[in-house]
Amino acid sequence: MGTPEFAAESLKRLYNDKQNVVGVFTQADKPKNRGMKMSFSPVKQLALLNNTPVYQPVSLKSNDSADIIKGLNCDIIVVVAYGKKLPNEILAIPPLGCINIHGSVLPKYRGAAPIQHAVLNDEKETGVTSQYISEEIDTGDIIKIKKTDIGEDETSQDLFIRLSGLGAQLLSETLTAISDGSAKRSVQKNEAATYAPMLCKEMSPIDWNKNALAIKAQVRGLYPWPVATMQLDDNILKVFSVDIEIIKPDKTPGTILSLGKNGIEVACTDGIVTVKEIQAPGGKRMLAADYLRGRKQLKDN
Secondary structure, eight states, X not given: OBOSHHHHHHHHHHHHTTOOOOOEEXXXXXXXXXXXXXXXXXXXXXXXHTTOOEEOOSOSSSHHXXXXXXXXXXXXXXXXXXXXXXXXXXHTSSTTOEEEEESSSTTTTBSSOHHHHHHHTTOSEEEEEEEEOOSSTTOSOEEEEEEEEOXXXXXXXXXXXXXXXXXXXXXXXXXXXXXXXXXXXXXOOGGGOOBXXXXXXXXXXOOTTSOHHHHHHHHHHTTTTTOEEEEETTEEEEEEEEEEEEOOOOSOTTOEEEEETTEEEEEOSSEEEXXXXXXXXXXXXXXXXXXXXXXXXHHHO
């Protein structure tokens, strides 16, 4: 059970490991781009290429979903970024249980957006966890954990790609351990839990009253969606990358210090943030210096 590219990496590993994937559950097809053409999830595309039956129920709470799963006679259910909660009726079906690959070191960052929140909070380390699924989301017993450092310039998208591969490797090792009886169960420490709710566009505007590292983490963490933003004159610019300099500020946070070949330099609480890549409304992503050059030419004309 899974939907995005993150989950497709795990499904690909199951095929490569010669596991007998008897069925795939994924989210409904959705219209995409300007033409609003219906598109398949990455998991569905991969399943169809491997001639695996695909199921896309609107809800798992209906008897139909449980009946389908019972009919598949599966040993275990693997869930990776599926996007739907499994009801108790389904959790009880497979004899070896239901397991999940989660994009954090549980119990930290339970919830829908663990990878992004790790970057937003400027964490230095994260990882992936395999766990038995329980009734409450991301609270099940831990089987295995793999950790990795987060690069200082790494975006959420970069980390997604790396963790999808790490998660696929963890899934392979977890299934081997369950199969040979060596899998361990560790109860999560709920008092150490933190949460990672879904992102929203209200998180985008940069608050220049934050320190430089926090602003850089915001830009990294909100890429590729919803993307950090800043206001310049009457335009709201999307901000894709920044450089920072930690120095004693002599200007009020939010003050534009310069507009030139280095980009847009803005004061924050403990230094200077130089905005390097932007996108103006109706425009394309570009270097801030190129945007400023075109803006100056328009004014001169």
